[in-house]
Amino acid sequence: CGGDSAASGGGGAGNDTITMGFAQVGAESGWRTANTKSVQESAKEAGIDLKFSDGQQKQENQIKAIRSYIQQKVDVIAFSPVVETGWDAVLLEAKRANIPVILTDRAVDSEDTSLYKTFLGSDFVAEGKKAGEWLVEESQGKSEVNVVELQGTTGAAPAIDRKQGFADATKAAPQIKVIASQTGDFTRSGGKQVMEAFLKSNPKIDVVYAHNDDMGLGAIEAIEAAGKKPGVDIKIITVDAVHDGVQALADGKINYIVECNPLLGPQLMDLAKKVVKGEQVPQRVVTEETTFTQEQAKTELPNRKY
Numbered sequence: 001c002g003g004d005s006a007a008s009g010g011g012g013a014g015n016d017t018i019t020m021g022f023a024q025v026g027a028e029s030g031w032r033t034a035n036t037k038s039v040q041e042s043a044k045e046a047g048i049d050l051k052f053s054d055g056q057q058k059q060e061n062q063i064k065a066i067r068s069y070i071q072q073k074v075d076v077i078a079f080s081p082v083v084e085t086g087w088d089a090v091l092l093e094a095k096r097a098n099i100p101v102i103l104t105d106r107a108v109d110s111e112d113t114s115l116y117k118t119f120l121g122s123d124f125v126a127e128g129k130k131a132g133e134w135l136v137e138e139s140q141g142k143s144e145v146n147v148v149e150l151q152g153t154t155g156a157a158p159a160i161d162r163k164q165g166f167a168d169a170t171k172a173a174p175q176i177k178v179i180a181s182q183t184g185d186f187t188r189s190g191g192k193q194v195m196e197a198f199l200k201s202n203p204k205i206d207v208v209y210a211h212n213d214d215m216g217l218g219a220i221e222a223i224e225a226a227g228k229k230p231g232v233d234i235k236i237i238t239v240d241a242v243h244d245g246v247q248a249l250a251d252g253k254i255n256y257i258v259e260c261n262p263l264l265g266p267q268l269m270d271l272a273k274k275v276v277k278g279e280q281v282p283q284r285v286v287t288e289e290t291t292f293t294q295e296q297a298k299t300e301l302p303n304r305k306y
């Protein structure tokens, strides 16, 4: 084990058992719930003693949790940073305590990449690009396509990168215009509230681009309450492909979903075992993902476990 847990009476569960401290973002979305379950179940299967904390989407809570894991001398720390910036100090504390850190799902923008061993998660820019490419294809022959964007949590890697990827892909189609863009914090209620405001102030909305399914599902409620048909009067593109999203896609209320895979647990536990042993691991492990049309959603739906 990395930490001298037995000697210190700290977090270690025994000499051979690896103890992992995991600082989760929160429980903001269906994706996050599936991710948490995957981490917890995989730890159990791998025989890793997991200390889990829910940061309730606040960076200060995550920093507190990481500090407490350092104090408990866990063998490895994994976390999904709610925002990209502001982690250097606490990551340096972990490094000085010789506790390896694994970034899971989201990146930090630290210039010093020696502050963590590896980053396991999706390519969020690629996800945004896939969403944009679908819309470019859909928009051929149209003279005006007004898009409203529901952004994820301000400062979070998936919000920054999905916005960027979408903007890059739609640049080539000048008829596509993002006429409003605001954060819905990756939650269903946030998506609903922001969409209500968008509908009030914008008479012609053709497309909603939501950075996750939950915000898209909230937007559906707002669109229906305004007497319009989601998926028909206003097209909807989302990211994630959790069960409720795929259901709405199969029902014709969402038009396209870019998958983001939450089932990172098994790979995380493998990486944790390696870094604790001091083995070399790749600096970046990218998750494999696909996309779904309405037709594909009907086939996929029975298989979606989360």
Ligand code: AHR
Pocket: 028, 029, 030, 031, 032, 105, 106, 158, 186, 211, 212, 213, 214, 239, 240, 260
């Ligand atoms: O970081 C992954 C994102 O966070 C998911 O797309 C979103 O649903 C979650 O809240």
